[in-house]
Amino acid sequence: MRVINFNAGPAGLPLPALERARDELLEFQGSGMSIMEHSHRGKEYDAVHEEAIALLTKLLGIPDTHQVLFLQGGASQQFAQIPMNFLTPETSADFLMTGVWSEKAFDEAKYYGKPRIAATTVNADKRYTRVPRQDELKVDPRAAYVHMTSNNTIYGTQWHTFPDVGAVPLVADMSSDLLWKPIDVSRFALIYAGAQKNVGPSGIVLVVVAKEFMARGRQDIPKIFRYSTYAENNSLYNTPPTFAIYLCRNVLSWIQGVGGLPQLEAWNRQKGDLLYAAIDRHPEFYRGPVEKDSRSYMNVVFRLPTEALDEAFVAESKKAGMVGLKGHRSAGGIRVSLYNAVTVDNVRVLVSFMDEFVRTRG
Amino acid sequence: MRVINFNAGPAGLPLPALERARDELLEFQGSGMSIMEHSHRGKEYDAVHEEAIALLTKLLGIPDTHQVLFLQGGASQQFAQIPMNFLTPETSADFLMTGVWSEKAFDEAKYYGKPRIAATTVNADKRYTRVPRQDELKVDPRAAYVHMTSNNTIYGTQWHTFPDVGAVPLVADMSSDLLWKPIDVSRFALIYAGAQKNVGPSGIVLVVVAKEFMARGRQDIPKIFRYSTYAENNSLYNTPPTFAIYLCRNVLSWIQGVGGLPQLEAWNRQKGDLLYAAIDRHPEFYRGPVEKDSRSYMNVVFRLPTEALDEAFVAESKKAGMVGLKGHRSAGGIRVSLYNAVTVDNVRVLVSFMDEFVRTRG
Ligand SMILES: Cc1ncc(COP(=O)(O)O)c(C=O)c1O
Ligand SMILES: Cc1ncc(COP(=O)(O)O)c(C=O)c1O
Ligand SMILES: [Mg+2]
Ligand SMILES: [Mg+2]
Ligand SMILES: [Mg+2]
Ligand SMILES: [Mg+2]
Incomplete structure (x- = not known):
């Protein structure tokens, strides 16, 4: 029996995408072998590769x-x-600091250039409970790009209006919210996302890059690290992670089948609204640190009055068939990840559990 | 019906390793989810990760x-x-040049230091038909390391005695022959291999590194690129490709079950010997360019008298249930990859086909 999976990533995947993988694991479309045993230069894999790109392009409305x-x-x-x-x-490059992942991105940039902080919402406890407001941004117009984290997986905050950074190229880490709803891709110079939350298994990163921005990339770095190498070779310069891309294809095809991003957004809003309503019904018991405007629809974080209660919540929810509710090791408390594979019904089960938990333990 | 798969990589995988993956794809060990939906920090995945490391350590006899x-x-x-x-x-760093992959490794090194050629067997046609002899090596004792390609996937050559490079650390690309037989790991400072030939799916690279060598690594490069970061975090600094590692675990566990590397070596020698004997029975028809001492047991290359015959060979072998025999796009001709998942019986089928093909078309 499959459990209700609220893991933060790697995360649950839509059952039909997994079933499809299982059913053809030994024999892909009558070819006598698994898709992972096919050459990455053969026609069978090529069709999967192209379909994954076409589906992502269509779902996100990626322009030419x-x-x-x-x-x-x-x-x-x-x-x-x-x-x-x-x-x-x-x-x-300018960084909009909104959590642990922004900080790591900032630190790695120091090895190549001069990262600068253009906004931060870090508080006295070195934590983050919101994303910056537009009027807090101090973007340097000479910056090579502005880097932002669209959804903060650990702190449970999310940008609900993307920042206006003028003519400076905007780069976004969308690892934990790509495909949660339609977005205007043309606003971004580069979007990247580890697949393991909303799109597929770990081991594959999706990048959507503006060709004009890419053309400014350095040519004096190894070929394997240049975005232009991937672009010129349609991501087949060397062997791609074929099975991971195949699984993404299955998930993207499932998204397309259920109605695309407008449908996912409707479900995701319903899920988040149900859960935040449960939190807000018992604000003394379920303590959400995040300011309302910045609440994430992908990762919902809260704490109970004591750590012992946090632990009891995790243990009892597990008995009720739900896993993945323990907060990130650096943040503690409870974290509920509501990625695309989580259903509205899954959230209803959690919300009933929460209401009952307050009644008996509150 | 599964075909006989002679693909060069991604390559065929042992059926039991795939069946195990299929059987638990939706439900890993009663956990209610797929292994790819588990957190990389949870106990279920951790056991797989540790088992993969332990199996590789045992099979290769990796020292402390x-x-x-x-x-x-x-x-x-x-x-x-x-x-x-x-x-x-x-x-x-000194490079032993034996093919396309050595050349690519050499070219990328130019962005960081001064790669130097310590031996090359390139011929007037810019091709390679053997690996260097020990007396052809001109190793600079001040080199940071010597880089070699243990098996040349495209040219079908293989080192049968590893070079003596004195006190200089030896780094080997074993992408296409790791685990084909037992080796003395202590001779190498660093071994690396893309898994997609002998060990698993694409999307995962196995590295075996000497701790002493690793300690000399630069600390002024991004954390994510330092081998020491992977070492200090047991390859869990960030999210590893969990499903790819799980599949490698399945393959390693299969290898262990059939008798480990001594058994694989016996089979691999039988396979290669059968195939080279067929070539040598018809030397006018099956033209192997590789010098006998350098013949690879993993990738066997030959040409037929005309390109039209090469094509007919590929087409007719396909009708007989064999795929993957077309040579690399840069080399042409025929290439038979005999990785661990290929059985002795598979090779017998090919050899009969070859004898018959000469009889009717030769
Ligand atoms: C010996 C060798 N080295 C390196 C590579 C490149 O591997 P990848 O495609 O995983 O980058 C290959 C690919 O076939 C290879 O055979
Ligand atoms: C927003 C965000 N960025 C980056 C990462 C790091 O991803 P990876 O483990 O794939 O390197 C994560 C991981 O959870 C994340 O949530
Ligand atoms: Mg964060
Ligand atoms: Mg976790
Ligand atoms: Mg080669
Ligand atoms: Mg091929």
């Missing part, structure tokens, strides 16, 4: 000015690869 | 002086990551 790339190394490698491509020791 | 790491980006990323870690603009 942009290109989809598949990379490896996790989002963490992007923290280094972006400045390697777009900075020199003399140039700077 | 060395550590197993899991990286991403393909072997091609290692071409750049090794010099990034171990060279400076002032220091040099």
Whole structure:
């Protein structure tokens, strides 16, 4: 029996995407082998690769000015690869600091250029409970790019209006909220996302990059690290993680089948609204640190009155068939990740559990 | 019906390893989810991760002086990551040039230091038909390391005695022959291999590194690119490609079950000997360019008298249930990859086909 999976990433995947993988694991479309045993230069894999790109392009409405790339190394490698491509020791990039992942991206950029903080919401406890307001941004118009984290997986905050950074290229780590709703891709010079939350398994990073921005990339770095190498070779310069891309294809095809991003947004809003309503019904018991305007629809964080209660909550929810509710090791408390594979019904089960938990333990 | 798969990589995997993956794809060990939906910090995945490391350590007899790491980006990323870690603009590394992959490794090293050619067997046609002899090596004792390619996937050559490079650390790209037989790991400072030939799916690179060598690595490069970061975090600094590692675990566990590397070596020698005997029975028809001492037991290359016959060979072998025999796009002709998942019986089928093909078309 499958459990209700609120993992923060790697996360639950839509059952139909997994069933499809299982059913053809030994024999892909009558070809006598698994898709993972096919050459990455053969026609069977090629069709999967192209379909994954086409589906992502259609779902996100990616314009011709942009290109989809598949990379490896996790989002963490992007923290280094972006400045390697777009900075020199003399140039700077602006960072909007909203959590642990922004900080890591900032730290890796120091090896290649001069990262600068253009806004931060860090508080006296070194924590973050909101994203910056537009009037708090101090963007340097000479910056090579502005880096932001669209959803803060650990602190449970999310940008609900993307910042206006003028003519400076905007780069966004969307690892934990890509595909949660339709977005205007044309506003971004580069979007990247580790797949393991909303799109697929770990081991594959989706990149959507503006061709014009990419053309500014350095050519004096190794070929394997240049975005332009991936672009020129349609992400087949070397062997891509074929099975991971195949699984993303299955998930993207499922998204398309259920109605695309407008449908996912409707479900995701319903899920988040149900859960935040439960928190707000018992504000003394379920303590959400995040300011309302910045609440994330992907990762919902809260604490109970004591750590012992946090632990009891995790243990009892597990008995009720729900896993993944323990907060990140650096944050503690409870974290509920509501990625696309989590259903509205899953959230209803959690909310009933929460109401009951307050009644008996509150 | 599964075909006989002679693909060069991604390559066929042992059926039991795939069946195990299929059987628990939706439900890993009663946990209510797929292994790919588990957190990389949870106990279920952790057991798989540790088992993969333990199996590789046992199979290869990896001594305590060395550590197993899991990286991403393909072997091609290692071409750049090794010099990034171990060279400076002032220091040099020596390269033993034996094919396309050695050349690519050499080219990427130029961005970080001074790669130098310590031996090459390139001929007037810019091709390679053997590996160097010991007396052809001109190793600079001040080199930071010597880089070699143990098996040349495209040219079908293989080192049967590893070179003696004195006190200089030896780094080997074993992408296409790791685990084909037992080796003495202690002779190497760093071994790396993209898994997609002998060990698993694409999207995961196995590294075995000497701790002493690793300690010399640069600390002024991004954290995500340092081998020491992977070592200190047991390859869990960021999210590893969990499902790819799980599949490697399945393959390693299969290897262990059939008798380990001595058994694989026996089978691999039988396979190669059968196939080279067939070539040598018809030397006018099956033309193997590789010098006998350098013949690879993993990738066997030959040409037929005309390109039309090469094509007919590929087409007719396909009708007979065999795929993957077309040579690399840069080399042409026929290539038979005999990785661990290929059985002796598979090779017998091919050899009968070859004898018959000469009889009817020769
Ligand atoms: C927003 C964000 N960025 C980056 C990362 C790091 O991703 P990876 O582990 O793939 O390097 C994470 C991981 O959870 C994340 O949530
Ligand atoms: C010996 C060798 N090294 C490196 C590579 C490149 O591997 P990847 O495609 O994983 O980057 C290959 C690919 O076939 C190879 O055979
Ligand atoms: Mg965060
Ligand atoms: Mg967790
Ligand atoms: Mg080669
Ligand atoms: Mg091929």
